[in-house]
Amino acid sequence: xxxxxxxxxxxxxxxxxxxxxxxNKYFSESYGNGSSIYKIARESRKAIEQSREKVAxxxxxxxxxxxxxxxxxxxxxxALKGVAESYSSKGKxxxxxxxxxxxxxxxxxxxxxxxxxxxxxxxxxxxIVDINKLKAAIRDDTILISVMxxxxxxxxxxxxxxxGKIARQKGIIFHTDAVQAVGHIPIDVKAMNIDLLSMSAxxxxxxxxxxxxxxxKGIKITPLIHGGAQEKNRRAGTENVPAIVxxxxxxxxxxxxxxxxxxxxxxxxxxxxxxxxxxIPYSRxxxxxxxxxxxxxxxxxxxxxxxSILLLLDMKGICASSGSACTSGSLxxxxxxxxxxxxxxxxxxxxxxxLGMFNTEQEVDFILKELPPIISRLREMSPLxxxxxxxxxxxxx
Amino acid sequence: xxxxxxxxxxFMNPRNVGEIEDASGVGTVGNAKCGDIMKVYLKxxxxxxxxxxxxxxxxxxxVATSSMATEMIKGKTIQDSLKITNxxxxxxxxxxxxxxxxxxxxxxxxxxxxxWDYAKKNNIVIEGLKEPVDDISEHENIAQED
Numbered sequence: 077x078x079x080x081x082x083x084x085x086x087x088x089x090x091x092x093x094x095x096x097x098x099x100n101k102y103f104s105e106s107y108g109n110g111s112s113i114y115k116i117a118r119e120s121r122k123a124i125e126q127s128r129e130k131v132a133x134x135x136x137x138x139x140x141x142x143x144x145x146x147x148x149x150x151x152x153x154x155a156l157k158g159v160a161e162s163y164s165s166k167g168k169x170x171x172x173x174x175x176x177x178x179x180x181x182x183x184x185x186x187x188x189x190x191x192x193x194x195x196x197x198x199x200x201x202x203x204i205v206d207i208n209k210l211k212a213a214i215r216d217d218t219i220l221i222s223v224m225x226x227x228x229x230x231x232x233x234x235x236x237x238x239x240g241k242i243a244r245q246k247g248i249i250f251h252t253d254a255v256q257a258v259g260h261i262p263i264d265v266k267a268m269n270i271d272l273l274s275m276s277a278x279x280x281x282x283x284x285x286x287x288x289x290x291x292x293k294g295i296k297i298t299p300l301i302h303g304g305a306q307e308k309n310r311r312a313g314t315e316n317v318p319a320i321v322x323x324x325x326x327x328x329x330x331x332x333x334x335x336x337x338x339x340x341x342x343x344x345x346x347x348x349x350x351x352x353x354x355x356i357p358y359s360r361x362x363x364x365x366x367x368x369x370x371x372x373x374x375x376x377x378x379x380x381x382x383x384s385i386l387l388l389l390d391m392k393g394i395c396a397s398s399g400s401a402c403t404s405g406s407l408x409x410x411x412x413x414x415x416x417x418x419x420x421x422x423x424x425x426x427x428x429x430x431l432g433m434f435n436t437e438q439e440v441d442f443i444l445k446e447l448p449p450i451i452s453r454l455r456e457m458s459p460l461x462x463x464x465x466x467x468x469x470x471x472x473x
Numbered sequence: 474x475x476x477x478x479x480x481x482x483x484f485m486n487p488r489n490v491g492e493i494e495d496a497s498g499v500g501t502v503g504n505a506k507c508g509d510i511m512k513v514y515l516k517x518x519x520x521x522x523x524x525x526x527x528x529x530x531x532x533x534x535x536v537a538t539s540s541m542a543t544e545m546i547k548g549k550t551i552q553d554s555l556k557i558t559n560x561x562x563x564x565x566x567x568x569x570x571x572x573x574x575x576x577x578x579x580x581x582x583x584x585x586x587x588x589w590d591y592a593k594k595n596n597i598v599i600e601g602l603k604e605p606v607d608d609i610s611e612h613e614n615i616a617q618e619d
Binding site for chain 2 (some may be wrong): 396409
């Protein structure tokens with residue numbers, strides 16, 4: 077496809093060509109089942125275990141603590157349901173955030189139907205949890221704290237190290253959904269006292285349908301998928317070898333350049349944020365300015381609706397996303413934008429641009445040129461803008 | 474989610490965007506909370522809608538249905554105007570994705586609200602026209618079950 081300007085890297089990313097190349101062999105040559113005994117199967121087994129080492133190294137874990145799954149949603153489901161089941165005799169209380177991904181929120185809601193109690197902590201205006209509120213929510217029967225590393229919509233990065241410290245002191249298991257963070261910001265599960273961590277390969281230029289759950293040694297967890305003895309009896313199913321190889325290759329490459337690349341992205345991000353806010357009136361940045369993923373831009377434009385912005389951007393070949401209800405298939409806009417205090421109409425008018433390694437400064441300049449006329453055009457036909465102009469005129473009188 | 478070519482055409486090149494200064498009737502429906510607001514202006518002379526304009530805050534389907542509904546009402550008698558149902562607007566646009574059906578209900582409701590305003594200003598009763606509701610969300614559920 078020509079002329080696609082992809083600014084939706086938080087949704088998914090393009091697979092790096094060198095990753096795709098490494099995967100190929102495991103589709104057509106070393107296609108053996110990792111549990112079998114002959115040569116091509118031994119090659120698969122070797123590739124799986126080497127991949128596990130690479131993934132573990134990226135987050136400073138031991139290789140025996142990394143378990144492959146079918147992606148972020150499975151990892152989140154497994155972490156929450158598995159820990160809840162294993163520790164229910166100790167207590168039935170779970171703490172999480174109101175802005176978590178639905179893979180965590182809906183799993184928590186499911187656990188509520190099974191007799192667990194869940195506290196959904198609010199976040200402050202910048203999308204970050206107040207650590208004192210978290211401390212105050214802890215009870216004697218709290219068995220699990222699940223707090224996302226970084227938010228997928230507004231990019232806010234949570235105080236993971238602090239939360240890890242508190243959880244460890246209190247003897248509470250700490251899970252973090254790090255799907256948006258792995259490969260984008262440095263993670264050290266040991267230094268951060270993380271017990272369980274979810275990741276997904278397609279957020280860091282790896283293939284879709286593959287992820288991992290880091291489970292610290294000593295943490296009890298019942299399986300989510302029962303069956304064969306794969307993944308040390310914890311996750312059944314024939315290993316998706318090409319995807320596992322792709323995930324490890326992508327993560328190794330991404331972590332190698334992480335500091336340099338995140339600095340480059342943060343500069344482009346800031347240029348985009350400053351450029352949009354200065355050229356388009358009645359716009360505001362959602363989420364924290366400083367504690368923010370290097371590639372995340374999320375801005376609300378008053379008087380316009382998000383899906384309309386996306387359709388007009390698409391006409392220019394620009395791929396982006398929105399927290400508007402119209403893009404979620406329901407009548408309610410994003411739960412994250414509502415949680416940071418945005419009124420409905422401003423949440424409907426949000427635009428998320430998420431940058432990645434393939435984006436260039438020229439593309440940022442192109443958006444900065446194309447976006448203002450799109451917002452003006454939609455405002456021209458907005459009855460809300462008309463009312464606003466009339467009211468401000470009468471205020472002057 | 475895919476929009477028909479007609480929906481995209483009416484979204485990209487909306488007909489009748491704007492206001493009518495001396496409108497005979499003006500109707501506003503929807504609310505910012507649910508993400509759609511339509512405002513329709515009608516100019517009516519000798520019982521015929523001679524002009525229609527709109528302003529809409531909303532998604533692609535909301536803009537397209539506003540555009541189509543105002544196109545359809547132009548030149549019609551008041552009685553014929555009442556026959557422009559949400560289904561008629563949807564059909565004229567070659568259909569809408571299921572989650573967008575409520576936008577076509579909003580368009581029908583906006584036309585009715587403008588006609589109601591006209592009737593009220595002129596102290597007349599338009600047979601078959603009901604008072605518009607402020608929040609059409611209950612209405613939407615019925616329409617989606619169709």
